[in-house]
Amino acid sequence: MNASAALLLAHSLLMAQTAAPPLSPAAPWAPTARRLTVVLQAPRSAIPHPEVRISPGMGTLLLFDTPVARAELEGEKHFTRVRLAGDTLTLMPSASVEEREELRMTVHFADGAAPASATFRLVPHPTLADRQVEVHRQARSADSLHAELLEKEEELRRLREELARMEAARSLPDGLTGMLAIRHLDETGVxxxxxxxxxxxxxxxxxxxxxxxxxxxxxxxxxxxxxxxxxxxxxxxxxxxxxxxxxxxxxxxxxxxxxxxxxxxxxxxxxxxxxxxxxxxxxxxxxxxxxxxxxxxxxxxxxxxx
Missing domain, CATH: 2.60.40 (Immunoglobulin-like)
Incomplete structure (x- = not known):
């Protein structure tokens, strides 16, 4: 190979490396941290439970901002490891988890505030597992809940009274006769x-x-x-x-x-x-x-x- 041919080959290799597309910074299944927020919900709330994706043989780490007393896991036999340590919960699904469409997991918090527990939907996926999930809990004290309950009860009482007045008014005559009938006028008038x-x-x-x-x-x-x-x-x-x-x-x-x-x-x-x-x-x-x-x-x- 003469010098001109060698120079041409080196130039071609250099251009091929320069024109090559850059590597993707991360594969689509690369582990990323998610953040979930847990709030107090009504007993019959239609809001779905938060979802956590799990994959066979891939560990999922849930990090809570509140200590967890215990965790109740549906279909625990589909996991090779379930370990709770204070505010950290580790899940390692087995290959059999692919047989299930969805599993439920409920964690119970240790501080006595509300919400006392949180339920998650564990959704199996072949590869797209949530490797790390940070769970933030919006806690409410008992005094705060009691004050809100009293406020709602007072609002409910006012609405019931207003509804009763409206229903009573429908069966009464209009004008002065109606006002006298419901004692809105007395002998002093208006x-x-x-x-x-x-x-x-x-x-x-x-x-x-x-x-x-x-x-x-x-x-x-x-x-x-x-x-x-x-x-x-x-x-x-x-x-x-x-x-x-x-x-x-x-x-x-x-x-x-x-x-x-x-x-x-x-x-x-x-x-x-x-x-x-x-x-x-x-x-x-x-x-x-x-x-x-x-x-x-x-x-x-x-x-x-x-």
Whole structure:
């Protein structure tokens, strides 16, 4: 081989190495760490249990952020090794695991917080095993769960009362007869009070407030507000409200009503109705009404009821 031929061969080999595609940084079955989050679920929750893939002869390591007291494994005979050490669980499936479509494993945590346990679906695959799984548990204390339970029970009680009122109202006549039948009116009728003289308007109200009139009957109070001159933005529609006295607990708002959203150049009005109590004071009260999705609120202070 002469010098020219050798030089040409060396150049060809160099170009072939340069043009060769780079090696894949990792095979698709290369071990990677996954992260799962375990949260407290309702007993009949439809949320599926988290999935962990396992493969014959490949170890799967589950690392928990909470010590585990014990693990219950369905079909343990399909595993050559199941070892629990504090917050680490090692699973080594045998070849027979391929006979199963899915296995269940439940771990029980050792600290007494909720959730007390977590269930996983072990799904066999020929090669794509989860070699390392980090399990994060969103723990809840007993006091936190008790407080949430009391809140839900109170909400359920209010909904039941509201449902009972709605069902009772369906069988009652309308107008004054209906109000008298359910004792929303007594012998004093409906008393009204004009609040314009002492009314305090918040300087950043979304609406220009013309007037506010308060009403009181046997079981309800109401504030009727007349407004105009929307201050910029989209039309304003009352969605929620609070009625808070200077001292004591806020009244329970029953409904917020508005005939139509208030737009620029249109005079509108809305009504906030709340539950009256035997011990409620005549005032002063602060009414806050807001629209949905933003902070464009209307705040009126120094409201007095008759």
């Amino acid at each position: 008393r009204a009070r004009w609040n314009d003289e002492q009314l305090v308007r918040h300087p950043r109200n979304a609406l220009e407030i013309r007037s506010a009139t308060t009403y009181r009957a046997a079981a309800q109070v109401a504030v009727a507000v007349e407004c105009e001159e929307l201050r910029g933005g989209a039309p304003w529609e009352a969605r929620g409200a609070t009625l808070v006295p200077r001292e004591g607990a806020a009244l329970r708002v029953l409904r917020v009503w508005q005939a139509a959203p208030t737009a620029a150049g249109i005079v509108g009005h809305f009504i906030v109705e709340a539950e009256a109590t035997d011990t409620m004071s005549p005032g002063p009260y602060t009414l806050t009404v807001w629209t949905g999705g933003d902070k464009r609120s209307v705040i009126l202070g120094n409201l007095m009821f008759p």
